[in-house]
Amino acid sequence: MGPEFVIRPAVENDLPGISTILTHYALKTVLTFATAGPTDEALRKKFRNIIQENQFPYFVATTRSSSQTYNNTDQVIGITYISPWLPERSAYKHTGEMTLFVHHEHQGKGIGTQLMSALLKAIPRTRIRELLAVMAVDDKGRGAGLGLRDYYVHWGFREVGRMERVGFKFERWIDVIFLQLHVNNDTH
Numbered sequence: 001m002g003p004e005f006v007i008r009p010a011v012e013n014d015l016p017g018i019s020t021i022l023t024h025y026a027l028k029t030v031l032t033f034a035t036a037g038p039t040d041e042a043l044r045k046k047f048r049n050i051i052q053e054n055q056f057p058y059f060v061a062t063t064r065s066s067s068q069t070y071n072n073t074d075q076v077i078g079i080t081y082i083s084p085w086l087p088e089r090s091a092y093k094h095t096g097e098m099t100l101f102v103h104h105e106h107q108g109k110g111i112g113t114q115l116m117s118a119l120l121k122a123i124p125r126t127r128i129r130e131l132l133a134v135m136a137v138d139d140k141g142r143g144a145g146l147g148l149r150d151y152y153v154h155w156g157f158r159e160v161g162r163m164e165r166v167g168f169k170f171e172r173w174i175d176v177i178f179l180q181l182h183v184n185n186d187t188h
C-alpha cells in the first residue's frame with residue numbers, strides 16, 4: 001500500500017487548512033516566533049505573492065483523495081513553500097527562505113520527506129540559487145533542538161550562523177540557526 005497522503009501544489013482553497021497548521025505551531029510551540037496564527041488576509045496575500053509574483057513553489061500534503069488536484073474533502077496535513085528573502089532589498093532576489101510544517105498529528109509518516117523532496121525538485125523552475133532555512137532551537141525538542149538542525153543537514157544544508165537569545169516565547173529565550181543550501185541553479 002502506498003502512502004496515505006498526496007503531495008500537490010497548493011491552491012487558495014487550501015488556505016484554511018494551512019492556517020490551522022500554522023496556528024497550532026504559533027500557539028503551542030517555539031518553532032515559529034509568530035505568537036498568533038495568520039489572518040486570512042495576510043495568508044492570502046503571502047500565498048499570492050509566492051505563487052503569482054515570484055513563481056516560487058508552494059506545496060501541500062493532503063489526506064489521500066482520488067486526484068492530484070484540489071478536492072473539497074482534502075485535509076491539509078503538511079505544507080512547504082519558499083518565500084523571497086528580504087524582498088524589499090532586491091539584490092537578494094536569488095535567495096529564498098523555506099518553510100516546512102507537518103500537522104502535529106501526522107508527523108513521522110514520511111510527509112516531511114516527501115514535501116522537502118517536492119520543494120527541492122521545483123527549484124530549477126525558479127530563479128533561486130541559495131535556499132535558507134531559519135530554525136528556532138527548541139531546547140525541549142529532539143536533541144535539545146539540534147535534531148532539527150541535523151534533519152536539514154541530512155538534506156545537504158550547512159549551518160551558516162546562529163543568533164543567540166533573539167526570541168522570547170513562553171518565558172524562554174530562544175536561539176535561531178541559519179542553514180543554507182546552494183541549489184546549483186546556474187542558468188538563472
Ligand SMILES: CC(C)(COP(=O)(O)OP(=O)(O)OC[C@H]1O[C@@H](n2cnc3c(N)ncnc32)[C@H](O)[C@@H]1OP(=O)(O)O)[C@@H](O)C(=O)NCCC(=O)NCCS
Nearest residue numbers: 031100101102107108109110111112113135142147148151
Ligand atoms: C520536522 C518535520 C518537518 C519532519 O517531517 P515528518 O513528516 O515528521 O518527518 P518524516 O516522517 O518525513 O521523517 C524523516 C526523518 O526525519 C526525522 N525527523 C523528523 N522530525 C525530526 C525532528 N524534529 N528532528 C530531527 N529529526 C526529525 C525522522 O525521524 C525521520 O528519520 P528516519 O527516517 O531516520 O526515521 C515535522 O516533524 C514538523 O513539521 N515538525 C514540527 C515543525 C518544524 O520543526 N518545522 C521546521 C521548522 S524550521
